Amino acid sequence: MYSVFLVEDEIVIRDGLKASFPWEQYGFAYVGDAADGEMALPLIRQTKPDVLITDIRMPFMDGIALSKMIKKELPNTRIIIISGFDDFSYAQEAISIGVDNYLLKPITKDKLKEVMADAKAKLDKENEKDNYLEQFKAESQEYEQFARVRFFNQLVSGAMSVSEVYEKSEELGLSLDATNYNLVLLDFSPMTEVATAPVYSKYMARLSEQLMQFLKCCPEYIVFHWNMDTYAIIVKGDTETIASHTTTLVENIQRRCMVYEDEINWYLAESGPISRFSEFAKACQIANKRLSCRYMNPTGHVFTDADIETIRNNNEESDTATIDQRLVMLFLENAEESEIQGFLGNLINKQTKNAMKSVLFSKYFAMTMYMCVCDYLRKLSLDPVTALEANTRASIENVEPETVMEMVEKMFAIAISKRKNVVGTQSRSQLSAAIKYVDEHYSDSNLSLNEVAKEVNISPSYLSAMFSRENKTTFVEYMTAKRMEHAKKMLLTTGEKSQVIAEQVGYKDPHYFSYIFKKTYGLSPKEFRAKGQGA
Structure with missing residues (x-):
C-alpha cells in the first residue's frame, strides 16, 4: 500500500477529502495533512509519502514552492496540485517542476479516483522497475568479480590513497563508511596432495550459498573471494560495535560450517580492529599469519595468536631442531604466495629458541626447504633445476642466518607459482567446457x-x-x-x-x-x- 499526504489551507476541503475518499480501497494509506507548506514540510520529511496532494495557493509557503523542495529532497514522490484558479501560468510552472497532475476545485470524487488510479499505476511501474533492478543485481552479484578482487588486493597492499579507496569503493558499490574495521579470512583448503582445481562438492556449494545469503543480508559485512579457496570478509562498525559484529560473524560461520564438518575443511582467522585504511596491509599480514597455523594443525578451525604461542611454547625447551617436511609439502600443495611469510614464521617458531641464529641450522633449514621444493616440483612433472633460479643450490652453501628466510621465500614463491600454472592449464580446459555448456543450454x-x-x-x-x-x-x-x-x-x-x-x-x-x-x-x-x- 502506498502513502498519501494532503496540504490544503481550507479546513472544510481538507477534512472532506480525508474523510470522504476511500483511500485504502485505491491502495493508499492517508498518513497526514497540514494547512500550509511551512507546516507540512517537516511532516513530509518524516513520513516520506509516495503521493503529495497540495493546494497551489496557501499562506506562508505555497504549493509551487513546496513542490520544488519536495522534488529536490524526495524526487520519487508523485505530486498532484489542486487549485481554485484556472490559471495557465500556474499549470505551466507546475508542469515544469515535474508535477504529475493539476486539478481544479471543486474536485469531484470521480476525478480524484481517476487521478489516484493514475498515480498508483505510475508507482506500480516504478516499483516493478526497482524490483527488476534488484533481481538483476542479485543475479549478477558474484563475489569473485575481477574488479572487486583487484580492489581488495590493492587495499591490503596499501597501493591506494584514502581518496582512491573511497572513489573505487563507490564505483563498485561498496560502502566503506565505518570508523572501525576488522579483517576476517575464511579458508576452505581441501588439504590434499593433488595439484588440481577444487572439484565440485554439493556440500561446499550448499554451504557457500548459505554463507553468501547471510552476508548479503548484513550491511556490516563486505565479502570478497580473494584466493582459490579463501574468502576475505571486511567487518564494519564503530568502537562499541566492531567486536560484537565480528563475534556474530564468526559464530554464524562456525554454526554453518559445523553442519558439514565431515565433508569439508574450514579455517578462520581475524586481524583485530583497525581504524585506518592504511592499516589494512598490516591487518592482512596478521590474519594470514594466524591462518597459516592450519598447516601446523589441520584439525583446528579458528586460529588466533594463542595458537602461534602454543606452537612456540611446545618447542621452547627442546634441544633438537628438526623440520617436519610433511607440513612443508602440505603448505606447498595448498597455499598462496601471500601466506609464505606467515607459514615460515610459524615453522621457525617450532624450532629451539636460538636455532635461527646458527649458521649450521640456517644451512640445514635452507637445504631441507630446497629438497621439499624439489620433491614438490617433481610431483608437478617439472625439472627443479630448470624451474628454480640457476644458482639456488650453490647459494645454500653460503647462506647466512640473515639471508636464509629471503632465499626460502623465493623458492616457495616459485613452487606455488608453478603449481598455479599447472592448475591453471587444467582449469582453462574446464572453463572451456563450461563455456560450451552455457552456449548449448x-x-x-x-x-x-x-x-x-x-x-x-x-x-x-x-x-x-x-x-x-x-x-x-x-x-x-x-x-x-x-x-x-x-x-x-x-x-x-x-x-x-x-x-x-x-x-x-x-x-x-x-x-x-x-x-x-x-x-x-x-x-x-x-x-x-x-x-x-x-x-
Missing part, C-alpha cells in the same frame, strides 16, 4: 553457475573466479549476453511475440526479459524490432 531458465560447475566437476566459486579472471566478465554477464544475442536475432528474423522469445532464451517472466533487453541495448524489444525493420 542458455535457453534453460534454470541454468545456474552451480549446475554448470557440477557438469564440469569444479567448485562453483572457483569456476566463477576463473570466468572473471580469464574472460573479464562474470558467469551471469556471459549467460545474459548469450541470451540477449539470440533474442536480438529472433526479433529481427521472426514474427514471434516478445513473450515467446523470452521463454526461448531462458526467461520465465517476459517483463523481466524486456527490462534486461532494454538495459542491454537501450531499446525495448518492440522498439528494437521496429527500428530494425525500418519503422
Whole structure:
C-alpha cells in the first residue's frame, strides 16, 4: 500500500477529502495533512509519502514552492496540485517542476479516483522497475568479480590513497563508511596432495550459498573471494560495535560450517580492529599469519595468536631442531604466495629458541626447504633445476642466518607459482567446457553457475573466479549476453511475440526479459524490432 499526504489551507476541503475518499480501497494509506507548506514540510520529511496532494495557493509557503523542495529532497514522490484558479501560468510552472497532475476545485470524487488510479499505476511501474533492478543485481552479484578482487588486493597492499579507496569503493558499490574495521579470512583448503582445481562438492556449494545469503543480508559485512579457496570478509562498525559484529560473524560461520564438518575443511582467522585504511596491509599480514597455523594443525578451525604461542611454547625447551617436511609439502600443495611469510614464521617458531641464529641450522633449514621444493616440483612433472633460479643450490652453501628466510621465500614463491600454472592449464580446459555448456543450454531458465560447475566437476566459486579472471566478465554477464544475442536475432528474423522469445532464451517472466533487453541495448524489444525493420 502506498502513502498519501494532503496540504490544503481550507479546513472544510481538507477534512472532506480525508474523510470522504476511500483511500485504502485505491491502495493508499492517508498518513497526514497540514494547512500550509511551512507546516507540512517537516511532516513530509518524516513520513516520506509516495503521493503529495497540495493546494497551489496557501499562506506562508505555497504549493509551487513546496513542490520544488519536495522534488529536490524526495524526487520519487508523485505530486498532484489542486487549485481554485484556472490559471495557465500556474499549470505551466507546475508542469515544469515535474508535477504529475493539476486539478481544479471543486474536485469531484470521480476525478480524484481517476487521478489516484493514475498515480498508483505510475508507482506500480516504478516499483516493478526497482524490483527488476534488484533481481538483476542479485543475479549478477558474484563475489569473485575481477574488479572487486583487484580492489581488495590493492587495499591490503596499501597501493591506494584514502581518496582512491573511497572513489573505487563507490564505483563498485561498496560502502566503506565505518570508523572501525576488522579483517576476517575464511579458508576452505581441501588439504590434499593433488595439484588440481577444487572439484565440485554439493556440500561446499550448499554451504557457500548459505554463507553468501547471510552476508548479503548484513550491511556490516563486505565479502570478497580473494584466493582459490579463501574468502576475505571486511567487518564494519564503530568502537562499541566492531567486536560484537565480528563475534556474530564468526559464530554464524562456525554454526554453518559445523553442519558439514565431515565433508569439508574450514579455517578462520581475524586481524583485530583497525581504524585506518592504511592499516589494512598490516591487518592482512596478521590474519594470514594466524591462518597459516592450519598447516601446523589441520584439525583446528579458528586460529588466533594463542595458537602461534602454543606452537612456540611446545618447542621452547627442546634441544633438537628438526623440520617436519610433511607440513612443508602440505603448505606447498595448498597455499598462496601471500601466506609464505606467515607459514615460515610459524615453522621457525617450532624450532629451539636460538636455532635461527646458527649458521649450521640456517644451512640445514635452507637445504631441507630446497629438497621439499624439489620433491614438490617433481610431483608437478617439472625439472627443479630448470624451474628454480640457476644458482639456488650453490647459494645454500653460503647462506647466512640473515639471508636464509629471503632465499626460502623465493623458492616457495616459485613452487606455488608453478603449481598455479599447472592448475591453471587444467582449469582453462574446464572453463572451456563450461563455456560450451552455457552456449548449448542458455535457453534453460534454470541454468545456474552451480549446475554448470557440477557438469564440469569444479567448485562453483572457483569456476566463477576463473570466468572473471580469464574472460573479464562474470558467469551471469556471459549467460545474459548469450541470451540477449539470440533474442536480438529472433526479433529481427521472426514474427514471434516478445513473450515467446523470452521463454526461448531462458526467461520465465517476459517483463523481466524486456527490462534486461532494454538495459542491454537501450531499446525495448518492440522498439528494437521496429527500428530494425525500418519503422
